[in-house]
Amino acid sequence: MAQINPSILSADFARLAEEAQAVEGADWLHVDVMDNHFVPNLTLGVPVVESLSRATDTPLDCHLMIENPDRWAPQYVEAGAGSVTFHAEAAAAPVRLAREIRAKGARAAMALKPATPIEPYEDLLPELDMLLVMTVEPGFGGQAFLDIMLPKIRRTRELINKHGLELWLQVDGGVSASTIERCAEAGADVFVAGSAVYGAEDPAQAVRTLREQADRTIASAPWACDH
Ligand SMILES: O=C(CO)[C@H](O)[C@H](O)COP(=O)(O)O
Ligand SMILES: [Fe+2]
Numbered sequence: 001m002a003q004i005n006p007s008i009l010s011a012d013f014a015r016l017a018e019e020a021q022a023v024e025g026a027d028w029l030h031v032d033v034m035d036n037h038f039v040p041n042l043t044l045g046v047p048v049v050e051s052l053s054r055a056t057d058t059p060l061d062c063h064l065m066i067e068n069p070d071r072w073a074p075q076y077v078e079a080g081a082g083s084v085t086f087h088a089e090a091a092a093a094p095v096r097l098a099r100e101i102r103a104k105g106a107r108a109a110m111a112l113k114p115a116t117p118i119e120p121y122e123d124l125l126p127e128l129d130m131l132l133v134m135t136v137e138p139g140f141g142g143q144a145f146l147d148i149m150l151p152k153i154r155r156t157r158e159l160i161n162k163h164g165l166e167l168w169l170q171v172d173g174g175v176s177a178s179t180i181e182r183c184a185e186a187g188a189d190v191f192v193a194g195s196a197v198y199g200a201e202d203p204a205q206a207v208r209t210l211r212e213q214a215d216r217t218i219a220s221a222p223w224a225c226d227h
Contacts, residue, residue, distance in 0.1 A: 002214030003027035007194030017055035028061035039139035053080025085109035136173030145174025157187025184217035
């Protein structure tokens, strides 16, 4: 089953609680944390995540685009995040960090920027609950989907299936009605969508439509039948 995670990066930050409630029915709410160092943009931090976790029943999927996640990621679990994603390029000790996130009670995930290959991380996959393949350069919403990431999604899915892991494979960046099927066909099962959801007239309906598209594709995808 596909999971759709609307990204509040494309929501109205002055009405975050309402915007979160507008997509109830989504699997997770994707929260982009940017520190203006790891990426050239600044969004929100621990206090906002804490408030947001009280404002919605949808679990929070925090995508940390920050330096030194080894220091900060555990605080996002304490703030109420159900899943915390750190970047492979930023973590000093990814295994220790993934174990700490899990020990604190959240799902541990690792993200790869477009130029970061999956292969060096094969042995680390059992330490993770989700792997995020970025399909745009992290930093901004509303960018065009990078088709050249499809082979990496495919290779990552092959590694997950080869090792028989229950790891989720998330894609983030430019995911919309016109790109979600290519991602699902390549092996993704968790889909972040910012502008495609919050730019729609009815965000909750946009979530349902994306989920239907992804579910239909996954149902006939060879990678899902083999699994
Ligand atoms: O991590 C991100 C950007 O770094 C966002 O989650 C992503 O860009 C979502 O926005 P959109 O669906 O509009 O591309
Ligand atoms: Fe994100």
